[in-house]
Amino acid sequence: MNDVKNRSSSTGTWLAVLGPELTVLLPGREKARAAALWATVDDGARFEVVLDQLLADGLQAVPDFVLVAAAGRSARVLVRGSAALSVRSEDGANEVVAGDRVWTERTFSGVESLVATLPDAGERGLPAPVGPGLLRVGSLVWGADDVAADVAADSAADVAADSTADSAADAAAGEAAVPVSEPEPEPEPEPVVEPEPEPEPEPVVEPDPEPEPFDDHEPTLDPTLDGPAQPDPERAGPDLPTPHQPAPDQPASAGAPGAPGVAGVVPTPVPGMPTVPPLPTVPPVSVPRVGDQAPPTGAQPAVGRGPEHDGLTQLGQPVEQPPSGIPGQPQAPKVTARPVARLVFSHGTTTDVDRAVLIGRAPEARRFAPGDQPQLVTVPSPHQEVSSTHLEIRPGSGVDHGTAVATDLGSTNGTLLVQPGLPPEDLQPGIAVQLIPGAIIDLGDGVTIQVTQP
Amino acid sequence: MAAVDLHHGAATDVGHVREANEDAFLVAPDVFAVADGMGGHAGGEVASAYAVQELGRLTGRRLGSRAGVEAVLESLVRCQVRLRAYAEGQAGSGGPAPHSGTTAAVAMLVHDEDPRWLLANVGDSRIYRLTDAGLDQVSTxxxxxQELLDAGRITAEEAAEHPERHVITRALSAAEAPEPDFFSLPLAAAERLLLCTDGVSGMIDDATIEALLTRHEDPRDAAEQLVAAALAAGGRDNATAVVVDVVGLAKEHAYDAQQQKLSLETKLGALP
Structure with a gap:
């Protein structure tokens, strides 16, 4: 039976800290951090403990990382920065990316595989199985044997574009065609634990003890991944009110070890799927499984992320709607790696356009996420002809990709745009216009902006 | 630019219905916040207390806008980490999992070329500003x-009576990374700010809020009167209001004064 804690990696520049069930992926430059984490991770520390240590120097010190706790068919994942995780679970295929968020954390059950896509990892070679240790990786796949089986069974066409399938196909090809090569020797002189060369195969017939689906939004901790949680008085803070004991009328919920789940889940064969014999080249790593004795149980209260017991405010699910931003306002701007234009203002300042630039007499930025904080440029306007937030210039998207686009934000007196070789035009409020280098934008009150190459 | 003075007032009340006040507020110039905790068995009180404790650490750091955004975010992440530890402790003690969480509405003075308000919110606690043009809800x-309103699927009148009006779509909780929205305003555009929980904004309408903010010049009176009005309107939830005034700004803000003078002189015919 597949277990997602079985991992395979190709070689590359990222650092993988591989514990019994926990995995931390860090960019290659984070050698010291990876080495420091290794001891913690190898001791089988819990998700939170490892996260705490990762963030010990503050959030800004670690812009990119991936943290995965995977065992059985459950996985808890946290992605920060530019890496991505492709997850195949009972919910289908999911891509976990952080985007503009601080990070994205998800919990999955019925997991078939996870594939980490690491930017600038210099990936080389075919994924080969790895055990606990610290090593350089270019990609990492969890539950590779099952992926291989899936890929063998599936028609290649419907998954060809999927990176999960791609890596999985690599894995399958590697396992089918060539003897599995050992991972390249760890180039670091760090304390390295080599992957165990011949780990004992896990008994294949053992039923998976973690069949219980987790709610993505379940705020309690997953006991199968973390072991029985203990109160931590230090972190809870001594100055805080002691929580009351549960009232007897509360529905029993998480934390109560119970009956369902121990029987395990036997994967249901997909009708029509050819039986693929287990691939012998991927011996599962045998490690103590922290959560074996504590299968999760517990019907969580159903509504949203849990009903409010004694108050009015409660947390629910967002309304399904297209992510269209705020009506009447431009889409949340993205920050580009390189500026697409430079703005030279008549009052003497210069600003590069690598994100939204809001220009006005007293500009206000409304509803932005931490990752896309707009640049605010205050221009002098003694006669107040320039509106407080008059004009937005930002990197264009779609057909405007690679250029800057200007949008009048409903200014009182309008915006005049003079582009080389084109007649002057008044910007229509809310309509973005692509800017050509050499363009001059007139906001009134003698304020002009010259658009040049960055 | 001379330092501005921030005058403030705050008030909170458990309300007429609830047994515990799960709201918390922070007045630590130059950082202000309200938080509306949720989750049974003291979980809400813990969550809102964490939020204001962590945000309170931002006091006196004199950050720029960009560092300010990161700092607020870090505070919220620290709050999340503590909530996680708390949830863990609860689960370990065999009790029901506390679905603890809290909203947060934050105002912090940041210092770029000029001081500005950096505002942030998670959940349905609100940030309003009062200007010469009247009351304006800054936060969303x-x-x-709100999402149904944005999608055009209900009207404002329907929203006030909507059965799900207390259901929020983002919060600080153990489960998810905080996703605050940020706002950046020049001080002159927000000389009076109101941060309040939905126990205020859900009980009295914007016109009443505007009237009270306009009538009571002292921010302490304004905050107390807002909470009193929410109680008088039923007090169905914990009600908390923080009012912050920016004082001493007009003298420094040359062009507004100069503009007024210019326009007056123009009107009098002294200038062409």
């Missing part, structure tokens, strides 16, 4: 009703 609620 992270609530089901």
């Amino acid at each position: 609620d992270h609530s089901v009703v």
Whole structure:
């Protein structure tokens, strides 16, 4: 039976800290951090403990990382920065990316595989199985044997574009065609634990003890991944009110070890799927499984992320709607790696356009996420002809990709745009216009902006 | 630019219905916040207390806008980490999992070329500003009703009575990374700010809020009167209000004064 804690990696520049069930992926430059984490991770520390240590120097010190706790068919994942995780679970295929968020954390059950896509990892070679240790990786796949089986069974066409399938196909090809090569020797002189060369195969017939689906939004901790949680008085803070004991009328919920789940889940064969014999080249790593004795149980209260017991405010699910931003306002701007234009203002300042630039007499930025904080440029306007937030210039998207686009934000007196070789035009409020280098934008009150190459 | 003075007032009340006040507020110039905790068995009180404790650490750091955004975010992440530890402790003690969480509405003075307000919210606690043009809700609620409003699927009148009006779509909780929205305002555009929980904004309408903010010049009176009005309107939830005034700004803000003078002289015919 597949277990997602079985991992395979190709070689590359990222650092993988591989514990019994926990995995931390860090960019290659984070050698010291990876080495420091290794001891913690190898001791089988819990998700939170490892996260705490990762963030010990503050959030800004670690812009990119991936943290995965995977065992059985459950996985808890946290992605920060530019890496991505492709997850195949009972919910289908999911891509976990952080985007503009601080990070994205998800919990999955019925997991078939996870594939980490690491930017600038210099990936080389075919994924080969790895055990606990610290090593350089270019990609990492969890539950590779099952992926291989899936890929063998599936028609290649419907998954060809999927990176999960791609890596999985690599894995399958590697396992089918060539003897599995050992991972390249760890180039670091760090304390390295080599992957165990011949780990004992896990008994294949053992039923998976973690069949219980987790709610993505379940705020309690997953006991199968973390072991029985203990109160931590230090972190809870001594100055805080002691929580009351549960009232007897509360529905029993998480934390109560119970009956369902121990029987395990036997994967249901997909009708029509050819039986693929287990691939012998991927011996599962045998490690103590922290959560074996504590299968999760517990019907969580159903509504949203849990009903409010004694108050009015409660947390629910967002309304399904297209992510269209705020009506009447431009889409949340993205920050580009390189500026697409430079703005030279008549009052003497210069600003590069690598994100939204809001220009006005007293500009206000409304509803932005931490990752896309707009640049605010205050221009002098003694006669107040320039509106407080008059004009937005930002990197264009779609057909405007690679250029800057200007949008009048409903200014009182309008915006005049003079582009080389084109007649002057008044910007229509809310309509973005692509800017050509050499363009001059007139906001009134003698304020002009010259658009040049960055 | 001379330092501005921030005058403030705050008030909170458990209300007429609830047994515990799960709201918390922070007045630590130059950082202000309200938080509306949720989750049974003291979980809400813990969550809102964490939020204001962590945000309170931002006091006196004199950050720029960009560092300010990161700092607020870090505070919220620290709050999340503590909530996680708390949830863990609860689960370990065998009790029911506390679905603890809290909203947060934050105002912090940041210092770029000029001081500005850096505002942030998670959930349905609100940030309003009062200007010469009247009351303006700056923050956008992270609530089901607000999303339905944005999608044009319900009207404002329907929103006030919507059965899901207390359901929020983002919060600080153990489960998810905080996703605050940020706002950046020049001080002159927000000489009076109101941060309040939905126990205020859900009980009295914007016109009443505007009237009270306009009538009571002292921010302490304004905050107390807002909470009193929410109680008088039913007090169905914990009600908390923080009012912050920026004082001493007009003298420094040359062009507004100069503009007024210019326009007056123009009107009098002294200038062409």
